[in-house]
Amino acid sequence: MLGDTASQSILEVSLREVETPSSKLTRFGSDRPLKLDSGATLGPWQIAYETYGTLNAGKTNAVLICHALTGDQYVASTNPITGKPGWWNKMVGPGCPIDTNHYFVICANVLCGCLGTTGPANVNSTTGQPYGLTMPVVTIRDMVRAQAQLIDYLGIETLFMVAGGSMGGMQVLQWAASYPERVFAAVPIAAGARHSSQNIAFHEVGRQAIMADPDWNGGNYIAKGTRPTKGLAVARMAAHITYMSDESLHQKFGRNLQDRDNLTFGFDADFQIESYLRHQGMTFVDRFDANSYLYVTRAMDYFDLAAEFGGTLANAFKQTATRFCVMSFTSDWLFPTSESKAVVKALNAAAANVSFVEVETDRGHDAFLLDVPEMFSTIRGFVTGAAHARGIPAPGGAD
Amino acid sequence: MLGDTASQSILEVSLREVETPSSKLTRFGSDRPLKLDSGATLGPWQIAYETYGTLNAGKTNAVLICHALTGDQYVASTNPITGKPGWWNKMVGPGCPIDTNHYFVICANVLCGCLGTTGPANVNSTTGQPYGLTMPVVTIRDMVRAQAQLIDYLGIETLFMVAGGSMGGMQVLQWAASYPERVFAAVPIAAGARHSSQNIAFHEVGRQAIMADPDWNGGNYIAKGTRPTKGLAVARMAAHITYMSDESLHQKFGRNLQDRDNLTFGFDADFQIESYLRHQGMTFVDRFDANSYLYVTRAMDYFDLAAEFGGTLANAFKQTATRFCVMSFTSDWLFPTSESKAVVKALNAAAANVSFVEVETDRGHDAFLLDVPEMFSTIRGFVTGAAHARGIPAPGGAD
Known part of the structure; x- marks a missing residue:
């Protein structure tokens, strides 16, 4: 039977008023509430995040990584709960495609995640009780709003890049649609602009x-x-x-x-x-x-970027200057290539700068988390090209 | 929330010592036990079934229909529990591809099903209590053994045809492998010779x-x-x-x-x-x-016909005289065409008489239960041809 093992529990962590070990935590008071798509307002609230590398003087080298459904902010460092290495430590780190020797990488726990950012397990300061189901339902756009407030707090005007897989890719697309002038390059992987009926x-x-x-x-x-x-x-x-x-x-x-x-x-x-x-x-x-x-999961279900823009996905990217690298995997049946192609089609209809790669692999949806050389080499090339275009010194300097 | 509605319950039916309304019931005493693959012996035991049409004098026109996981014996008549029409009443009935004006159709509830054939909800006569988990785990071969005992009881030597979809198709393949001389024609639909890891x-x-x-x-x-x-x-x-x-x-x-x-x-x-x-x-x-x-579900998981025959599926069909019609559906991802093709390959390796049809449909695995014209016309043609070959007067007489 299931569930009879219960070692250290995240709930215990949550009840200790969520001071996630080793994570940076930014609190926004009632004067900086988060306005949600549901009409509700959240505040005070907090966002937990990790950073890697150094922000340059011009603040032009910031990369935001968005995590997936059950992911976390420990993209390139040990998760203190599980003791496991960062979930994308082959993609993000010194010498990696997203090279922390050159870029300042930020990864925040999503809104309603359970690793420090305000969510249903957190105590509602008004009642002194955990939110539970009194937490308002949030959307992918709300998650991105929360991240934008953090980026403001960090004093960064424009992100050099936003990247992520699965639900992370949904956030990338939402960033590009909600804040086009703040995203120089966008990398949505194994994602789509909506959650399908099967999903x-x-x-x-x-x-x-x-x-x-x-x-x-x-x-x-x-x-x-x-x-x-x-x-x-x-x-x-x-x-x-x-x-x-x-x-x-x-x-x-x-x-x-x-x-x-x-x-x-x-x-x-x-x-x-x-x-x-x-x-x-x-x-x-x-x-x-x-x-x-x-x-x-509810936030993912609600995601339908076209619906936000009158039913036409291309309108989400109107006059965008962001350069996109869209990636899918041949054996991914959760976010099949057809979903990525719909995004690419809309980007092309918006005359966007877009490259699309379908990576051949039998690893399924989780391929974005695995050791898939074509993914790494593609992202490395895209990042280097985008760095040149933005005038950031890129690793190696040759490309 | 789920499950708060509870109208008439099948368990209530079961507790009334399973005399399924309107179903024929054959009981086998302790002198006719069922020997199971697990090594256990089941007895006394019973099998519930429906028949349609008339067995001819030569007993050459009997068709056995095998049902799927949650199916039942009411293939062409109203299910007394749900009040719904027979689950394959477009395939089996007067004028249908399997025409009950010409063929004698038998459909039995599978072993461990819950519509009359002995299963875990039935009372174990030794203890006076429902079997529950004291019921031995059964296999697809055990289900087929039970059916064979029924066919013996009905005095039928050779079935003109055995047909079924999904788990029904597994039973068809098992019939052809276990009792090749008793199966003139076999129609496994949307099935395979093993249950995959994903399944x-x-x-x-x-x-x-x-x-x-x-x-x-x-x-x-x-x-x-x-x-x-x-x-x-x-x-x-x-x-x-x-x-x-x-x-x-x-x-x-x-x-x-x-x-x-x-x-x-x-x-x-x-x-x-x-x-x-x-x-x-x-x-x-x-x-x-x-x-x-x-x-x-366990019986399906355990199904691996090749394993029964030394790991080579073709051995399951050695020197078979049965004529096969194997059918798959393009959009079925539970039993994809590749599984049917593996069966066809083995049949060809055994020099069997086999035709294979992959029906184009977007209805998925359940297509075998739905109104898919190409399925009906294919089965109609195959049945007519097989009837000619066996010397049974076929409907229409023209083909």
Whole structure:
């Protein structure tokens, strides 16, 4: 059964009034509230982030990295909760395609994430209780608004680049649409300009699994001292399948049995894929808050950039001067290439400066997090070209 | 929330000692036990089935239809639990491709199904209690063994045809492999000779959702007077997504909102796809037993026909005289065409009489249950040809 392991819990961290270890934290008082798409206003609120490298004198070398659904701000440094290396430490770091010897990289925990930025597990200062479901539902645009307020606070006018995969890519597109003059270059990877019906369906299954867990307690589990670990683990298991391709599952696990020579004729994990999925579910609950999962999936479901611009996606990018590098993966069925192509089509219709790369890989959606050489070499080339165009000294200097 | 509706329950039916309304029921005493792949023996046991049409004097016109995971024996007549028409009533019936004016059609509830054939919700006559998890785990081959015992009981030596989709198609392949001399023609649709890693993964999510529901009570929910409706509904929701294609979800629902002009910024069903999935989950629990879901999904996971024959699928069909019509659907990602092609390749390697049709449709895996004209015309032609070959007067007589 799931969820019976409970080592250090992110909820415990949250209840300690979210001072995420080693993260920078900027608090905005009631005088700097965040206005949300729902009409609600959030304040006071806070945003947790990491930075890498040094901002140059002209403040022209800032790169914002946007993380995915269950990601975090530890893009290139150890996550203090899991002890794991930064989630994109082959992309961001000294000598990497996004070279922290040359660029000042910022990565913030998203709004309603659970690693320091205000979310449902945080205490609402007005009530003294965790927000729970009294937290307003937020959108991708709200996440980007929060980041923009941080960028203002850091005194940066224009970001050299905004980059991210999956939900991170949605934020990149939203940045380019909401603040075109503040984004010199944009790299949306394995993303799209809307969440599809199938994607909403998978998210809804996850949310229902969480809400079906009696330990969810109508969202008040922190106050009640319970944790909906089983529901959250099931949600993660379902989602995890969508991050891999049929082919990668076949190659990695096939029908291999788990530590046994024969079928057990029971309901234990006979197959390696079962054991792997259970492990994914069980470890996830130690690092992620169930209500955050509801809020962040909801933000993705609500994302439909064309709808913001009268139903025509090209209008989102009208007269944009941003240079785009759009990337998709052949075996990604969660955000298939067709979604990226729709973005590219709209960018072309807006006469944008856009390059598009479909990377051949069998790793599925999660390819953006993995060691895919073509992705790295493409981003390296794009970043170098964009740096030249902006007059920032680029690594190596040759290209 | 899910599962708060509970009209007439299949469990109530089960507890009334499973005398499924209007179904034929054959009981086998302890002297006719069913020997299972696990090594266990089941007996006494019973099998519930429906028949349509008339068996001819030579007993050469019998067609066995095998149903899918959550299917039933009501292939061409009203399901007494749901009140819905037969699940394949465009394929089987008077004037249909499998014409009940000419063929004697048998369809039996699978072993561990919950419509009359012995399964976990049934009372174990030895203990006087429902089997629950004391029911032995069964395989597709066990299901076919049970059917073969029924066919023996009906005095039929050779089936003119065995046909079915999805798990029904697995049974068709198993029939052809286990009893080649008893199958004149075989029609496996939207199936494969093994369950893939991705398919096992989705089933495991469903099982974990059920087992995470406290009302599952370790499988003893009947005795405890509870029903794991929420877990079962989540399992069904996850599975249902896999039965449709991305394209059909997009066409049917897209991002359309449910009875509302605007997003609600909450966790109710904003989108039609959410409402649809919740409905699928909620209605499913009224017709299906949670433990049956565990057992039947497990049987599918265990299916690997090649493994039974030393790892070479062609060996399953050595010197077969059966004529095969293998069919797949272009948009089926649960049992993609590649799985059917692997079967066809093995059949060709065994020099079998095989035709293969990949039907172009955007309806996904569930296409086999839907109104897909090319499927009907193909099956009609194949059945007529096979009838000629077997010397059964075929409908129309012209072909």
